[in-house]
Structures are given as structure tokens and as C-alpha cells.
Amino acid sequence: MSGSGHNHSHGGGKTLLIALVFTTGFAAVEVFGGLIANSLALLSDAGHMLTDSLSLGVGAFAAWLVKKPASRQHSFGLKRAEVLGALFNVLFMFGVIIFIAYEAIRRMADTPAVAGSTVLVIGGLGLLVNIVVAWVLMRGEQTINVRGALLHVMGDLLGSVAALVAGAIIYFGGPFIADPILSLFVSLLILVSAIRLLREVTHVLMEGVPKGIDSHEVGCALVQVDGVCAVHDLHIWSISSNSRALAAHVDVESIGRWEELLPQLQTILREHFNINHSTLQPENSVIRRTCDAGTDCGARNLG
Known part of the structure; x- marks a missing residue:
């Protein structure tokens, strides 16, 4: 999805x-x-x-x-x-x-x-x-x-x-x-x-991360959503001056909650980082754990 x-x-x-x-x-x-x-x-x-x-x-x-x-x-x-x-x-x-x-x-x-x-x-x-x-x-x-x-x-x-x-x-x-x-x-x-x-x-x-955006900060913000355990294979780039895109895999506690989680994640990307085009792939969390800033936000393999 x-x-x-x-x-x-x-x-x-x-x-x-x-x-x-x-x-x-x-x-x-x-x-x-x-x-x-x-x-x-x-x-x-x-x-x-x-x-x-x-x-x-x-x-x-x-x-x-x-x-x-x-x-x-x-x-x-x-x-x-x-x-x-x-x-x-x-x-x-x-x-x-x-x-x-x-x-x-x-x-x-x-x-x-x-x-x-x-x-x-x-x-x-x-x-x-x-x-x-x-x-x-x-x-x-x-x-x-x-x-x-x-x-x-x-x-x-x-x-x-x-x-x-x-x-x-x-x-x-x-x-x-x-x-x-x-x-x-x-x-x-x-x-x-x-x-x-x-x-x-x-x-x-060269599809570099847009100026003013920190990939790690974006990953951490997404992990703060209840039900999200980790974010990996995250890529952010500019399509044009006013259009940013993001693709990422999201480890969630329950795939059944994805329809509830997706709008929350999109809102965070749009309102906090001005990323209006996002492709998020949900995956069952292999290691079920609570993610917080102390565990590096669960954000891995950020591109």
C-alpha cells in the first residue's frame, strides 16, 4: 500500500x-x-x-x-x-x-x-x-x-x-x-x-536529500507514531523546487492497523517536512519492541 x-x-x-x-x-x-x-x-x-x-x-x-x-x-x-x-x-x-x-x-x-x-x-x-x-x-x-x-x-x-x-x-x-x-x-x-x-x-x-531536511529526523518523527516500530530503506529527494518525494519501508506492530497509520504518517510528512508525495511500504515488525529516541528512533538504512 x-x-x-x-x-x-x-x-x-x-x-x-x-x-x-x-x-x-x-x-x-x-x-x-x-x-x-x-x-x-x-x-x-x-x-x-x-x-x-x-x-x-x-x-x-x-x-x-x-x-x-x-x-x-x-x-x-x-x-x-x-x-x-x-x-x-x-x-x-x-x-x-x-x-x-x-x-x-x-x-x-x-x-x-x-x-x-x-x-x-x-x-x-x-x-x-x-x-x-x-x-x-x-x-x-x-x-x-x-x-x-x-x-x-x-x-x-x-x-x-x-x-x-x-x-x-x-x-x-x-x-x-x-x-x-x-x-x-x-x-x-x-x-x-x-x-x-x-x-x-x-x-x-543527483537526487540528494533536499536542503533543510535531515533524513534521520524524518525517520525518528515517523517512528513516534504509536504502532510504528522502525523505518528503513528511507529515501528522500526533490522532484522540483516545490515538490519533494519520499519512499520508505515501515515496520509496524500490526498490518491490520495500516489503514489507520498511513494517514497519520502522511500528515507528519506533509505538515512537518513539506513532503507531499510519499510511498510507504508496511512490513510486519520482526522484533516487536517500543521505539524511542534512546534506541536511535528505530530509523535504519536512511538514504
Whole structure:
């Protein structure tokens, strides 16, 4: 016998589409301004925004896939689409970082003249646009897919700050090399966030225990239910950002009480650990004993 529940999520699709409109429109402005001003800071920021448009498009498509119902081929539905969308965005961001870093180092060796006033104006406008987009995304549902897109937007926001600072430095008589130096600095900041998100995405794809959940604590909580003697072969993993799954074997004093015990176990998993999809297999307890924290909660072989 088993019990299951599902947590339906729209994956932030509408939020991503709104952000897509903003970023795509302003990316064109920055490309034009960057070419006129001969500014790497503006062009790199425009590059970020163009990749944002792509990442937001991928994210919106993934959010649409997440809403697809389960099928014979995909028994959990397509919830993992949001994780794959985040993975695509992170890997793509690595490519952008490498390109900007290479171009910045090249320009540091041979720094071209930069029109500081143009960079200053467009960088300031870009900062405002990125603040609005980041605000929209942060107010939306915080799935790993949306966070992957937000990584790009935050990179853009930092890029706009860099462009604004570079423009101000050059406008007030500072060296042109400030432009590629600030671009390189921003790339390094984005790299840190990208690596952090990549680790989280990899953890989900490797079916690691969701962040914030202790397998042993879950096993102990289940054993506290009267009639449950032990929990073993327990596995917990994430299907998506908002959907966790659990499978376990439960040793019970009496199989005849299983219909009474199952709803209690599911309630504990749902209310205390936000695990809405559970598969619990009852087994007759081989060793009949009272389970408590002093006997390691009777939780064994936790995965």
C-alpha cells in the first residue's frame, strides 16, 4: 500500500514572461549604445541582457512544461523541466563569463577610447530596468528555474552598476582602462553565484536529500507514531523546487492497523517536512519492541 500527494506549481511562467519583455527591449538599446560609445562595459551588459532574454525564454518554456500532467512515459509529469532550465541557464552563463573575461583582458592590454557620457546615461537606464526586472522575479514564485533566470538578471544589474561607474570615471577624466577592469570584476562576482546555483542544480539531479531536511529526523518523527516500530530503506529527494518525494519501508506492530497509520504518517510528512508525495511500504515488525529516541528512533538504512 502507498500514499501520495502532489504539489502543483506554475513554475513562475507569468513572472518570467514579464521579465522577458523588459530585458529584450532594453538589450537592443544597450547594444546600440555600446557600439557607439565603444564601451565593453555596455556591450558586456548588453550581452548579459541578451542571454537573459534567452534564459527567461527557456525558463518560461520550462515553467509551461512543469504544468503538464503525468503520463505513462513521465509518471511524475515534467516537473524536472525547471531544473533542466536552470542547468541550461547556469552553463550558458559560464560561457558568457568566459567571453567577457577574455575580452576584458584583451582590452586591458590595448585599451580603446570610450565615450564616458554615453556609457553613463545608458548604464543608468540599464540599472533602472534591471532593478525592475529583479523586483518582478523576486516577487514571483521562487523555483530553482526562476532563480536560474534571476542569476542572469543580477549579473545584468551588477553589469549596469559597472557600466555606470566606468562611465562616471571616464566622464570625469579617469582612465579608459576602468571600463574593462570593472567588466572583469563583475564577471568574477557572477561566477561565484553561478557556481553556487550549479551545485544546487546538480544536487537535485543527483537526487540528494533536499536542503533543510535531515533524513534521520524524518525517520525518528515517523517512528513516534504509536504502532510504528522502525523505518528503513528511507529515501528522500526533490522532484522540483516545490515538490519533494519520499519512499520508505515501515515496520509496524500490526498490518491490520495500516489503514489507520498511513494517514497519520502522511500528515507528519506533509505538515512537518513539506513532503507531499510519499510511498510507504508496511512490513510486519520482526522484533516487536517500543521505539524511542534512546534506541536511535528505530530509523535504519536512511538514504
